[in-house]
Amino acid sequence: MNWKQYTVALLLTNGVMALLVYIIFRFQSLLGFNPNSNKAMEPSLAFNAAISFITNTNLQHYSGEWGLSYLSQMAAITFLMFTSAATGFAAATAFIRGIAGKKIPGNFFVDLVRTITRILIPFSVVVTLLLVSQGVPQTLTPNQTVTTIQGNLQDIPLGPVASLESIKHLGTNGGGFFGSNSSHPFENPTPLSNLIEMLSMMAIPGALVYAFGLTLKNRKQGWAIFASMAMLFLMSLSLAYYAEKSGNPALTNIGLNQSMGNMEGKEVRFGIANSALFTTITTAFTTGSVNNMHDSLTPLGGLVPLWQMMLNVIFGGEGVGLMNMLMYAILAVFLCGLMVGRTPEFLGKKIEGKEIKLIALVILIHPFIILVPSAISLLTKQGLAGITNPGFHGLSQVLYEFTSSAANNGSGFEGLIDNTLFWNISTGLVMFLGRYISIIALLAVAASLASKKPIPVGPGTFRTDNALFTVILVVVVLIVGALTFFPALALGPIAEHLTLGH
Amino acid sequence: MKTLIRAILVSLVLMVICGLAYPLAMTRISQVIFPRKANGSIVEFNGTKVGFELIGQQFGDPRFFHGRISSVNYNTYKKEDIIPDASGKTAYAGVSSGSANLAPSNKALYERVQKDIDDFIKSHPGVKKEDIPADLLTSSGSGLDPHISPAAARIQVTSISKATGIPVSDLEKLIEKHTEGRQFGIFGEPRVNVLKLNLEIANILKQKGKL
Numbered sequence: 001m002n003w004k005q006y007t008v009a010l011l012l013t014n015g016v017m018a019l020l021v022y023i024i025f026r027f028q029s030l031l032g033f034n035p036n037s038n039k040a041m042e043p044s045l046a047f048n049a050a051i052s053f054i055t056n057t058n059l060q061h062y063s064g065e066w067g068l069s070y071l072s073q074m075a076a077i078t079f080l081m082f083t084s085a086a087t088g089f090a091a092a093t094a095f096i097r098g099i100a101g102k103k104i105p106g107n108f109f110v111d112l113v114r115t116i117t118r119i120l121i122p123f124s125v126v127v128t129l130l131l132v133s134q135g136v137p138q139t140l141t142p143n144q145t146v147t148t149i150q151g152n153l154q155d156i157p158l159g160p161v162a163s164l165e166s167i168k169h170l171g172t173n174g175g176g177f178f179g180s181n182s183s184h185p186f187e188n189p190t191p192l193s194n195l196i197e198m199l200s201m202m203a204i205p206g207a208l209v210y211a212f213g214l215t216l217k218n219r220k221q222g223w224a225i226f227a228s229m230a231m232l233f234l235m236s237l238s239l240a241y242y243a244e245k246s247g248n249p250a251l252t253n254i255g256l257n258q259s260m261g262n263m264e265g266k267e268v269r270f271g272i273a274n275s276a277l278f279t280t281i282t283t284a285f286t287t288g289s290v291n292n293m294h295d296s297l298t299p300l301g302g303l304v305p306l307w308q309m310m311l312n313v314i315f316g317g318e319g320v321g322l323m324n325m326l327m328y329a330i331l332a333v334f335l336c337g338l339m340v341g342r343t344p345e346f347l348g349k350k351i352e353g354k355e356i357k358l359i360a361l362v363i364l365i366h367p368f369i370i371l372v373p374s375a376i377s378l379l380t381k382q383g384l385a386g387i388t389n390p391g392f393h394g395l396s397q398v399l400y401e402f403t404s405s406a407a408n409n410g411s412g413f414e415g416l417i418d419n420t421l422f423w424n425i426s427t428g429l430v431m432f433l434g435r436y437i438s439i440i441a442l443l444a445v446a447a448s449l450a451s452k453k454p455i456p457v458g459p460g461t462f463r464t465d466n467a468l469f470t471v472i473l474v475v476v477v478l479i480v481g482a483l484t485f486f487p488a489l490a491l492g493p494i495a496e497h498l499t500l501g502h
Numbered sequence: 503m504k505t506l507i508r509a510i511l512v513s514l515v516l517m518v519i520c521g522l523a524y525p526l527a528m529t530r531i532s533q534v535i536f537p538r539k540a541n542g543s544i545v546e547f548n549g550t551k552v553g554f555e556l557i558g559q560q561f562g563d564p565r566f567f568h569g570r571i572s573s574v575n576y577n578t579y580k581k582e583d584i585i586p587d588a589s590g591k592t593a594y595a596g597v598s599s600g601s602a603n604l605a606p607s608n609k610a611l612y613e614r615v616q617k618d619i620d621d622f623i624k625s626h627p628g629v630k631k632e633d634i635p636a637d638l639l640t641s642s643g644s645g646l647d648p649h650i651s652p653a654a655a656r657i658q659v660t661s662i663s664k665a666t667g668i669p670v671s672d673l674e675k676l677i678e679k680h681t682e683g684r685q686f687g688i689f690g691e692p693r694v695n696v697l698k699l700n701l702e703i704a705n706i707l708k709q710k711g712k713l
Contacts, residue, residue, distance in 0.1 A: 016506075065598050074522060082516065113512065135543050150559075152579065153581065162540075185647070186542065190690070191689035191690025192689060194689070250611075257634065269649055296605065391607055396605075
């Protein structure tokens, strides 16, 4: 396959899979494995859900309890969790091959199938069993009803949860079996299951950065990129933990003891530390599963996930995160080249107009598909109708929904009433553009770099595998990110923080 | 065209492998290795199913420990709650999960907390409001949190002792018995399973013939 054929194969396969899954959602009431008699999805919701899962976003405008049959949970959701992760992984592998100077990207179908059968399925089998050992159900029996010791009735939802939960994290997918995602005791019953889920999300995107160094035969280059990501990650984690531990000053005012921290929307077994850590990881690695409700985070605690999804490079989702970071690396080289007045090079390849134009497109499309739809939502009745929290936080709810869609994360400020025609279609389009424009453009960059003659390393070469470059990369990411999104953040979480408790 | 046919074939094969073979095989294996846990860890009392270990329950009775605030009422309901009213709506809307998603700046949050503080002080005389642990007055993320912090259990002891006649020291021993520490000493937070604790109380009450 050449570069064009590789890209076409990727897009066609994703198109076919999305269509298959859309059909399952629309006819799930008739297809079997539906012991709780859930109804078929209406068209706009099925459209949103199919795009959401094929793009590795896993934004959910339904709740699993009433929205999906067991067949949909398995043959639609679990299926796409494998293939969307493998698609991102395949794209990143092709991109790395191009940057490393290989003339052809390989075969998409081979990459896709091997990623699934050699990496994702074996890991998923192990993680599934570990999760069941902690208490995550794995059964096909219908929901149960029990009579409590007080004589009330209680409904308990069940299903093939563990097999979905494992690939949900390994594939940085994030869509929950149940409405409340990984805060549900059946999705994440113990601190150990919480740790397993966090490590599962980090494993493959983290390893890919190292694999990048191996492919280049320059491990230092891999570590330089890894260090930049880790620095940004630690900054975010510190802020999230500090903000949540400090609690809500408005509740202090009415006399509620805040020494436990901000416990609204959190689970006792996780507390502040494991909630802040999970929130930071799930938005850095763009998984989008949540073990606490992000809408109830303190303003600064909520700023961290928002901010990480806006940057979309702090490790990032399966494959695409590394691609985005390498795009910033090329931009950093370009800026440094401009400052000293010589032709920029990255990994022995000249960076020229064509590559920079494509990269500029990718960098601009991300804020464009976040800020423009947010503005439209705030100007229309249908958009405003979804907001459930008053004041500055209402803006954050809208901003978060589109940022999460564009970054293919999928977590939400879940108060937003989003299962409406307006939100289903608008976020569906944003997820689609957020996924495929950057993949296509970056594969084009790789194709262009692959065709260039390598320049031998000389004394005047600007090194990209040392500490200086690591710092420059962090600064470029922060400057570009801050310039683009600071005004929106100032009107949302920052304004809420400054006014809270006064 | 050739690529399209391959795309369709690959999609169908992967759907069968990842979407059917894998989850069904995992169900079989899990049911053999972890039969209790794979079915949700059912809890029995006198031979009947009364709940699931990991899923919290709504306790309104003053003789039992109370759990966290749930915006879905722990999916517990009375028989009359599922009979539709004139407009076809039921008081219980079916199984769900989640929280009320109130922002930290939302007035509805302050009003709820204020009301709960007042109610708690009324039903637990002698308790100062700054001593009430925050987990008792905040809603959980899932609406199904089975745990409270050990401090949140201890603060309820005096009034439960009064309502049940069980001595305070016995109740404190029960709390200690059911307190789970941090996993491996470092992960998570210390916690008490409310349902398990209340089953102990139910057992004592039953022996006294008061349940």
